[in-house]
Amino acid sequence: MKSTVETLSPTRVRLAIEVPFVELEPxxxxxxxxxxQQVQVPGFRRGKIPAAxxxxxxxxxxxxxxxxxxxxxxxxxAAVREHDLKTLGRPEVEITxxxxxxxxxxxxxxxxxxxxxxxxxxxxxxxxxxxxIDESEVDEQVKNLRERFATLKTVERAAAExxxxxxxxxxxxxxxxVPGGSASNISHEVGSKQLLPGLDEALVGLAAGDDTTFTxxxxxxxxxxxxxxxxxxxxxxxxxxxxxxxxxFAQMASEFDSIDELRADLREKVSRGKRVEQIYAARDKAxxxxxxxxxxxxxxxxxxxxxxxxxxxxxDQLERIGASMEEYLAAEEKTEEQIDAELAEAATxxxxxxxxxxxxxxxxxxxxxxxxxGHEIVHRAQRAGMAPQQxxxxxxxxxxxxAVFGDVRRGKALASVMEKIKIKDSAGNEVTLDxxxxxxxxxxxxxxEH
Numbered sequence: 001m002k003s004t005v006e007t008l009s010p011t012r013v014r015l016a017i018e019v020p021f022v023e024l025e026p027x028x029x030x031x032x033x034x035x036x037q038q039v040q041v042p043g044f045r046r047g048k049i050p051a052a053x054x055x056x057x058x059x060x061x062x063x064x065x066x067x068x069x070x071x072x073x074x075x076x077x078a079a080v081r082e083h084d085l086k087t088l089g090r091p092e093v094e095i096t097x098x099x100x101x102x103x104x105x106x107x108x109x110x111x112x113x114x115x116x117x118x119x120x121x122x123x124x125x126x127x128x129x130x131x132x133i134d135e136s137e138v139d140e141q142v143k144n145l146r147e148r149f150a151t152l153k154t155v156e157r158a159a160a161e162x163x164x165x166x167x168x169x170x171x172x173x174x175x176x177x178v179p180g181g182s183a184s185n186i187s188h189e190v191g192s193k194q195l196l197p198g199l200d201e202a203l204v205g206l207a208a209g210d211d212t213t214f215t216x217x218x219x220x221x222x223x224x225x226x227x228x229x230x231x232x233x234x235x236x237x238x239x240x241x242x243x244x245x246x247x248x249f250a251q252m253a254s255e256f257d258s259i260d261e262l263r264a265d266l267r268e269k270v271s272r273g274k275r276v277e278q279i280y281a282a283r284d285k286a287x288x289x290x291x292x293x294x295x296x297x298x299x300x301x302x303x304x305x306x307x308x309x310x311x312x313x314x315x316d317q318l319e320r321i322g323a324s325m326e327e328y329l330a331a332e333e334k335t336e337e338q339i340d341a342e343l344a345e346a347a348t349x350x351x352x353x354x355x356x357x358x359x360x361x362x363x364x365x366x367x368x369x370x371x372x373x374g375h376e377i378v379h380r381a382q383r384a385g386m387a388p389q390q391x392x393x394x395x396x397x398x399x400x401x402x403a404v405f406g407d408v409r410r411g412k413a414l415a416s417v418m419e420k421i422k423i424k425d426s427a428g429n430e431v432t433l434d435x436x437x438x439x440x441x442x443x444x445x446x447x448x449e450h
Contacts, residue, residue, distance in 0.1 A: 001020075001078055003017045003075075003082060003083070008109070011298070012109060015080075015091075019071060019104040024067055032063060035066065036049045039054065041057060086113035092110070116296060117294060117295075119294060124290065125423075126289070126422070127426060128281045128285070131275060137270050138266050150243070152240060155237055156208070159204060159237045162191060167232055168182075169195075169231070171216075172229050173229075190203050211233040216228055246259060282418070286417060294356060296352040302351050303347050310346070361409050361410060368405060368412065372412075
């Protein structure tokens with residue numbers, strides 16, 4: 001195999017590769033073997049069919065094509081090693097010349113990691129918002145906690161927003177029952193907009209035993225897009241009773257004896273959350289500065305693949321909740337071109353950051369231990385609701401284990417950057433990473449408890 005490399009841009013090269021026919025022989029033998037296992041020829045045992053018979057049956061061209069498809073990636077890999085290239089993404093291959101018995105000539109265009117001149121992270125200074133806590137934020141936390149301990153009490157009055165009702169529903173279109181359009185004894189919070197459009201408005205003013213009908217447009221099923229008449233009957237009306245904000249509530253809802261101690265703890269939680277937000281803001285600003293200073297280019301092919309992957313993830317997520325891209329675009333009042341442009345911008349930024357962190361990791365010779373890699377696998381498996389070994393096996397099968405390893409290595413490089421940069425708030429106070437460490441330690445302990 002002979003190969004040459006031509007630089008097309010700081011992030012893309014074209015390999016020209018020539019493979020003598022004799023070097024294709026192993027791939028050709030393998031192709032005959034595999035095709036011979038798949039075809040049946042009377043008089044020959046499967047897998048024992050002579051090459052000449054296979055040529056007659058499926059054609060020599062088919063066998064050559066299969067051999068070439070196997071040989072191309074192998075030779076690209078050899079050429080990449082020979083020229084010591086750090087490739088990214090999938091190569092685009094074009095066969096320039098190939099005849100039976102002659103050498104195979106092809107080109108492979110592929111994105112490569114650019115050579116970057118890195119600034120010293122210690123020279124990076126970022127400013128974040130000053131940490132300020134308004135009592136209303138603590139009140140909001142108290143309110144949420146109070147809501148969790150609320151009780152429901154049956155009342156002899158008409159339903160109002162915020163009440164809970166037990167209801168029966170039955171939907172019809174032109175007098176005909178809608179399949180799956182009836183349900184009985186459903187619990188519903190009036191005003192929550194959790195069920196059918198128009199239901200909440202119809203319920204306000206109805207007491208136990210009352211019924212009414214309203215019109216709604218169906219979104220799924222045989223009658224999608226049609227107006228349905230929905231009959232609703234109220235069985236019971238219950239109002240939410242919130243507990244008194246006193247020391248008894250503090251003892252019931254937390255490990256604290258007094259409401260003052262509970263509020264102090266909630267204030268500290270709000271403060272910790274804001275400190276973590278400061279660190280995240282500092283991280284984003286520092287990466288932005290470093291990417292700009294290093295003039296990191298974005299490889300087009302990798303960005304294209306990343307955009308496709310992000311768009312597919314969006315479609316999958318929408319499908320899981322029973323929605324389509326068209327519905328999403330309508331709700332967001334955006335065109336597909338706008339979404340593509342947003343994805344391209346985010347993907348470009350993401351790819352540039354990855355390249356920067358990979359280069360930093362190389363410069364610092366960042367290593368990833370088995371424990372660190374294993375911890376990440378366990379963490380991701382938990383999020384995916386899978387057993388760690390099962391998750392890891394799936395990663396290996398799909399060829400994605402290397403990407404996870406890369407993520408862990410980049411994470412370590414980022415942690416090293418965060419240790420070196422200078423962070424101040426808008427009032428001129430120094431901000432340290434202690435808050436993030438405390439938060440991650442708590443999250444780590446929480447993981448172990450569960």
